[in-house]
Amino acid sequence: MSLPTPSFQDVVRSRHSARGFLPSPIPRDTLEDILQDAQCAPSNCNTQPWNVHIVAGKKLDALSAALLDALRAEKYSKDFTFDTADYPPTCRERASEQGRTYYRALGVARDDSLSRAEVVERNVRFFGAPHVALLFMPSVGDNVRVASDVGMYAQTFLLSLAARGYAGVPQAVLGYFADTVRQILGVPGELKLLFGISFGAPDTSHPAFTYQQGRVPLAESVAWHE
């Protein structure tokens, strides 16, 4: 039986970050098709600077265990800074709203520090996903151009997953432990970890699926000049 092909708009508008997955892996040939789609992403002067490590099986368990140790020991090794406090107020408010909505969906109260720590730890358990992609890049100048290319790669990858009924979640948190990831995967130090993407078949019965993040109206993002 062949499934109806979703329209481009359906794919783009139905893609959402998944934070609950079924354990069954994506078949290797499908995964290669998805990676081939992502490979079509544009990049500055066609430099294609992404260096992608796909992890599954026993290696995924070993990576998760090492990341959990690093998280609990607060052994951070970020290649790139990230603090929402540095953002302008409008962005900060959107980030706060995102956090409030997520913790409310999980039924975790603001003052429940134990449960909140468990929610953070779900990141390094890859939310139960059978795969994680770690997105590395060479360090070039102020890194902005290269990072934007890797962002385009990531969105193409996420949309290809969505078009096939799979899902993923980009995770800056994984980039907080760049040295640990490099050590477990044998990645050289000159490659910098931008973020990771846990992915697989979504477990839509998970409470994290009871809400969707909205977007601000176009007028807040777009200026027209004619």
Ligand SMILES: Cc1cc2nc3c(=O)[nH]c(=O)nc-3n(C[C@H](O)[C@H](O)[C@H](O)COP(=O)(O)O)c2cc1C
């Ligand atoms: C570069 C990047 C890093 C992110 N890092 C995390 C993360 O560490 N943990 C997490 O749960 N979600 C993370 N997210 C997911 C965002 O919270 C999510 O994309 C946003 O709230 C919009 O929701 P949507 O993807 O469902 O549309 C990240 C997203 C991006 C693009």
